[in-house]
Amino acid sequence: MNRVIPFVLGLLLLPFLHAAQQPNILFIFTDDHAAHAISAYGSKINTTPHMDRLAKEGMLFEKCYVSNAICGPSRAVILTGKYSHLNGFLKNQRQPFDGSQQTFPKLLRKVGYTTAVIGKWHLKSTPTGFDYFDVLIGQGPYYNPPMKTTDEEGKVITEKNTGYTTDIITDKALAWLKNDRKKDKPFMLMYQHKAPHRNWQPGPKHLTMFDGEDIPEPETLWDDYKGRTSAAGKQTMTIARHLNDNDLKLNQGPRNLTPEQRKVWEAAYGPKNEAFRKANLQGEALVKWKYQRYIKDYLRCVQSVDDNLGRVLDYLDETGLAKNTIVIYSSDQGWYLGDHGWYDKRWMYEESLVMPLLVRWPGVVKPGSRNSDIVSNLDFAETFLDIAGAKIPKDMQGTSILPLLKGQTPKDWRTHFYYHYYEFPGAHSVARHYGVTNGRHKLIYFYQNNEWELFDLGKDPNELSSVYGNSDYSKVQTDLLAELKRLRVQYKVPEKDPDSATKTPKPPKKKK
Ligand code: CA
Numbered sequence: 001m002n003r004v005i006p007f008v009l010g011l012l013l014l015p016f017l018h019a020a021q022q023p024n025i026l027f028i029f030t031d032d033h034a035a036h037a038i039s040a041y042g043s044k045i046n047t048t049p050h051m052d053r054l055a056k057e058g059m060l061f062e063k064c065y066v067s068n069a070i071c072g073p074s075r076a077v078i079l080t081g082k083y084s085h086l087n088g089f090l091k092n093q094r095q096p097f098d099g100s101q102q103t104f105p106k107l108l109r110k111v112g113y114t115t116a117v118i119g120k121w122h123l124k125s126t127p128t129g130f131d132y133f134d135v136l137i138g139q140g141p142y143y144n145p146p147m148k149t150t151d152e153e154g155k156v157i158t159e160k161n162t163g164y165t166t167d168i169i170t171d172k173a174l175a176w177l178k179n180d181r182k183k184d185k186p187f188m189l190m191y192q193h194k195a196p197h198r199n200w201q202p203g204p205k206h207l208t209m210f211d212g213e214d215i216p217e218p219e220t221l222w223d224d225y226k227g228r229t230s231a232a233g234k235q236t237m238t239i240a241r242h243l244n245d246n247d248l249k250l251n252q253g254p255r256n257l258t259p260e261q262r263k264v265w266e267a268a269y270g271p272k273n274e275a276f277r278k279a280n281l282q283g284e285a286l287v288k289w290k291y292q293r294y295i296k297d298y299l300r301c302v303q304s305v306d307d308n309l310g311r312v313l314d315y316l317d318e319t320g321l322a323k324n325t326i327v328i329y330s331s332d333q334g335w336y337l338g339d340h341g342w343y344d345k346r347w348m349y350e351e352s353l354v355m356p357l358l359v360r361w362p363g364v365v366k367p368g369s370r371n372s373d374i375v376s377n378l379d380f381a382e383t384f385l386d387i388a389g390a391k392i393p394k395d396m397q398g399t400s401i402l403p404l405l406k407g408q409t410p411k412d413w414r415t416h417f418y419y420h421y422y423e424f425p426g427a428h429s430v431a432r433h434y435g436v437t438n439g440r441h442k443l444i445y446f447y448q449n450n451e452w453e454l455f456d457l458g459k460d461p462n463e464l465s466s467v468y469g470n471s472d473y474s475k476v477q478t479d480l481l482a483e484l485k486r487l488r489v490q491y492k493v494p495e496k497d498p499d500s501a502t503k504t505p506k507p508p509k510k511k512k
Contacts, residue, residue, distance in 0.1 A: 022112065022388050023361065024325040025188040027380075028312070030305055031071055031120055031197040032345060033331035035356040037302055045215050045337065046299045050310040051358060054329050058360030059369045059405060063439050065376050065417050066333040069345045069352040071197070072097070072122050073422075074332035074377055079103040079129075081381030081396030083491050084420065085498040089123065091423035097123035102393060104381035105129035105188065111390040114182045119169040119192035126156055132180060134172050140165060140194050142201035142301075143254050143261060147172075162258065164203035166195045166301070170308040174315055188384065191312070195301040196335075198343070199247045201254055202300030204261065207268035209303060210296040217291060220462050223340040227465035229451035231431040237336070237344040239294060240287045242428075247343075248293050249273070291338050298337070326361040326387060330377075339462075346430040348419045348437075348444050349463050365405050373409050374417050374439055375401050397491055416480075418487040422499045424448070432497070436484040443468075443480040447497075454480070 035041040038048045040055035066074050068084045076089035076097050081104065084090045089097050105115040106129035114131045121127055121135035126148070134149040137158070145165045151157050161168050173191040181187050202209070225233035236242050245251040250273060253265045281289050309329070316322035334352040336342035345352040355377060359365055378398035385392050386400035403410055420434040435444035442463070444453040454468035454477055467473045487493075 022186040024186050024321065025108075025113075025384055025387065026312075026316075026325050026327045027188070027190045027192075027384075028309060028327065028329045029120075029190060029192040030331040031122075031192075031194055032333070032335045033196055033302060033305070033356060034335035034337055034351060035354050036351065037196075037299065037335075037337060038356055040358065041356060045295065046302060048302065048306040050306045050313060051329055051356075053313065054309075054327060054358040054360045055368070057362075057367050058327070058358055059365045059371055061357035061359070061375055062370060062372045063374045064330070064355045064357035065353050065374060065419070065437070066355050067376055067378050067417075067419060068421055069333040069347065069419075070421070070423060071332050072124075074355075075121075075123055077377050078380045079105070081378060081393075081398050083378065083397055083418075083493070084422065085491075085493055086397070090499045091426060092122075094124075096125035099123075099125045099128035102395075103129045104384050105190075107385055107390050107393070108188050108388055111388050112185055113188045113388060114185045115188045115190075116176055116181065117190040117192065118173045118176060119190075120194045121192070131182070132176060134159075134176075136165070136169075136194060139197065141254060141256055142166075142194065142203075144256050144258070145194075164304070166193055166203060166304040166308055169193055170311055173312065177315065177321075186388070188388075193305055193308075195305050196298050200294070200297035200301050201249075202297055203304045204264045205307070206300035206303050207264065209300050211272070215292060215295050215299070217288070218337060218339045220340050220464070221287075221291060221338050223464065225340075228463075229446055229453055229466070230449060231433070231446045231451065232340070232347075234431070235342070235429050237342045237346075237428040237430070239291050239338055239341055239343060243290055243294060243343065248290060249297065250276075294343060295338060298343075323362055326359065326364075328360075329356065329358040330380075331356055332377075344428050346421055346423065346428060348421065348433060348435045348442065350457070350461070353419065353437075359405060361405060366407055369407065371404055371409075372439070373404055374414050374437075375404065376417060416483040416487060418484070418491055418493075420493065422497070432499075434484075434488075434493075436480050436487060438480070438483070441473075441476050441480060443477065443484060445484070 037043050037046055038051050040052040040060055067077050070092055072092045073084045073089050076087045080087040108115055116132040117127050117130050118134050127133040134147050136145050137148055142165050144162050146158050146160055148158055249269050257265060316325055333345045334354045335345055336351050339351045376398060379401050382392045382396050382398045382400040383402055386402045416436050416438050418436055422432055424430060424432045431446045432448050433444050433446045440457055442455045452468045453466040454473060455463045456467055
């Protein structure tokens, strides 16, 4: 009898004990934030104290690879745990994300979580699977963003907001945490910024940050695109030729500013622009100026994200929530900080392939740890479900990184990663390509052009000279090709390009 009562009580309490153990999940996500613009990742151009704090108190992933380096598709992969060809969101396209499909927030709700998304959504659809949403419409502006949410009866409405978008999204995230979430349940909050997406309009607090300083130029600013296939030379994303007056703040600035905001904006850019016009720069000097203008505005936007992250981390500390909340910082892909002479993303090259990933989880993740296993945005959904104690559906294609967070990499962890980019023809004219990497070597196939590239990252970390067809690399090449074929089968990639919405241009005829 003495044994039976505690046993029965234990059984009755089991669901509650389980709930108590489920940690909160705070997923902090930015748009186009390159890992090499975070000081914990070794940035040479800025300092991000609050992101660094996450790295110091948690784990930094060195090889978190995006499966398709563009905004909407990365988000769709995260929600579904499936590659683009299966979740249907191949590119930043006109058709909305199919929100009727299985997503991790829906599955988290089933195991007792309350879920919310606040900030950038960028999937054209109305969010599904959330108890609460308050999202930017499309890309959303940097100032005074209208946002889509629901009223008390659940009707979708658009609300006006006044202020700087990065601050507003944070205010809303904090308000939800303080007032609106169901406090008897664990939460999963996707707190997602527009920043530092093009065209990098800084907030009023950072408009003059870096004035009078020279930001170091990347090693490959003057890349001539030799040593690779025709693809790298044919894009339209160079600092030298493809930034417009809006990007460079040489026009009137954001159109939707209030008179007060405009005054502050003009006080910051007016004198700088006047000096620029007087200098009448040409050639190399003009490119250098454009780089400085571009990178400073980008970093100013990042700084605002970091400041606001500080506000959120403070709130978690003050309330004691920090203890049982797993905090993740990531961005939808990497970005070119003038590397290869570029801005933007899309390529399978390292700068855009690598996503920042910082994870803090007190008592589970060893503070200050680093992981160099290959992980991906394909793994996020599975990881969140695993953390919550939910079953991971078999049709999800990634793997939970929970063991890695505990410092125990499984012996059969992935050694190779499959990548696929579809948006051509499209913005910035980056050819469609797929490829495979093992973290040291990378094989890329520009399939519309029937051109291959192979890189040895150990010897050529900037990926300037393809060694495809070089006899020294014949074994590497054969092995990677076999892996590429194997992964395409494993991930059910159709033989024919699955993007039927856009006509695939025929490859140029071979010269006889
Ligand atoms: Ca993006």
